[in-house]
Amino acid sequence: MKKDIILAGVGGQGILSIAAIIGYAAVETGLFLKQAEVHGMSQRGGEVQSHLRLSSSPIASDLIPEGKANLIISIEPMEALRYLPMLAPDGWLITNTEPFINIPNYPEIDKLMDEINNLPYHIALNADKIAKELNATKSVNMVVLGAASPFLDINYEKMENAIRTIFKRKGNEIVDINIAAMKAGRNYTESVIKK
Amino acid sequence: MDKLLLLGDESIAQAAIDAGISGVYAYPGTPSTEIMEYIQNSKEAEELNIFRNWASNEKTAMEAAIGMSYTGKRTICCMKHVGLNVAADPFINSAFTGANGGLIVVTADDPSMHSSQNEQDSRFYGKFAMLPVFEPSNQQEAYDMVFSAFEISEKYKIPVLLRITTRLAHSRSAIVRRKKLPQKDLKLPDDLKQFVLLPAIARKKFKALLSTSKNFFVEAENSPFNQYFDATDKSKGIIACGLAYNYLMENYPDRKLPNPVLKISQYPLPRSLVEKIYNECNEILVLEEGYPIVEELLKGIVSKNKTVYGRLDGTLPRDGELNPRSVSIALGLPQNKVREVPSIVVPRPPSLCPSCPHIDLFLALNDALKSYTPGRVFSDIGCYTLGALPPYNAINSCVDMGASLTMAKGAADAGLFPSVTVIGDSTFTHSGITGLLDAVNDKSSITVIILDNITTAMTGGQPSAGTGKLENICEGIGVEKEHIKIIKPLKKNHEENVKVIKEELEYKGVSIIISRRECVVSLNKRMSEKFKKN
Ligand SMILES: Cc1ncc(C[n+]2csc(CCOP(=O)(O)OP(=O)(O)O)c2C)c(N)n1
């Protein structure tokens, strides 16, 4: 088993929590893991990405080679497209469609969506809207993670357990909200793929 | 033993705890910050009473670490690459004094300048100081090397440099821990003049260093971290340093390389291993993260008839960090076609947080300066450096920590009036205070705005050394009391703040404006912690 995943978003959107949950579940599964994170300057509202590599055999590089990522998981549509050179020809792109506009020259959202919809394998969902319906506005990242979960080849219960462990300090309520948000994202993808 | 999922930084921190340190000294700086933070948050470190407070700057940190080593205890001192410029004086001299208790200096370099002003390579400092340098290729090696580095430090009574780069510092992987070692007892040096670098003693010390440093080559030859992998295809030999080794291996998923490979993770360069690969192979490819230091050594000044490929001839990019693809191209492997970034995607640079106090200060400063020609604001390093970007375009310099004050002084001495400094509170105590003393002594006409957001924000909100003391520091240095003003950067105070700044701009002498309002990120963090406790 080998999964190379690019996580993308804007500083503060919570991609490191996604990485932590997949990472925890992967290690529980007995997989090798390397995860390169971005700390520092770009965390101030800039573009951030993380390279998450899972494998049943030891991993050499902390960075994924270009054109080899099996998945891009993004919390923001333009950020999803920024890492397209990383995506393998048969790789999936899973992205939130809600733009995060903190720059004056943000492109037209329709044009971004055209680019995304042109990709052979993609899931695009409005995770902000789904999170809002669940009263879980701070768990948008978990909705996106849930939408990506069917592609991860990791036991789903292990992912729920990872949320329980990682958010334990924050109390049961937060744990439950995040689990529900992840489930809603997963349901979305399952409904789309079945069609 | 337990397995932990740790960043490279955290692996070093955990290893330092496990290797029995009594203290860690550091000033924050990406990508090194998490080493100290991990030790600060560690329960084990608390139980062991490991000293773990931030220092005012890298020089004070380094000197305190030398002091702890003097007592026979183990210590590490951590900084980002440019921090070693600040600590260079004690660092270079510490090779002369030597160590007593084990002393490791950890520098985290930032090739590609993800969060830095330059991409200097700390291995040069190791060579310059003639000290052993360790350069791990992965998290486990980083962990294990701390133990080896302490052993070498104590065996030869010298400090040791441990050099990592951003990718390792901020990449997570599982590491296996070792058995914990006890902390050392207090034991002063046998020779109580060991640390007295009077010329007569220093000359002896240098001769001693020259002679011990021969052993460092032997250590590198025998180091488990330097490995020679022989192979049959001698048309090319590959030397891979530190992290570059991973990018090399990434290109051979079965881990079988046709060519001989020399992996280097401990310096000085193991001479006989390098000679072996050089003599046995027709050509050499050098892969190193950072400057072409090994490549340059191999090429020499008068190039020999053997070709050495690397960053100097364009086989690899001359600047920036390596990655699997750049290494793959250098290896001459076939390249897969990759998608392009759609042209509508635009860069998203970092920006000041909404309602950041720096925003209100920049807006007021821009208004106050409207009647003067542009280009008179000397600034510094911190979140406020983002004031250089639109829509503020408020600052004209950022060189090194503290330079805002002294550059404004130099410009004022040359006749620029008004001449303005904009400096963060942590940067001010890092390296602004001495410059302010120069300005006061010379009665230079500068207006110094200290952005007191009560934290070291850029690096994640560490405490700031001068909190609560800034007015007193300025007054103590000799700034006139009536020219030390305090303003609160808020929209509703805009007019008033513009007025205060305008008045001080016109003052012929040193004036200080402390612009004080807490960073909103640290305020939120503080509030949610308080909320949690209640
Ligand atoms: C010599 C050196 N050490 C450390 C750093 C890393 N660094 C950059 S900005 C900064 C903190 C700035 O804090 P402050 O001046 O209070 O400004 P703020 O970010 O809070 O606005 C640090 C530690 C550096 N660039 N150079």
Ligand code: SF4
């Ligand atoms: S972290 Fe604090 S100081 Fe930095 S931009 Fe945000 S609010 Fe401003």
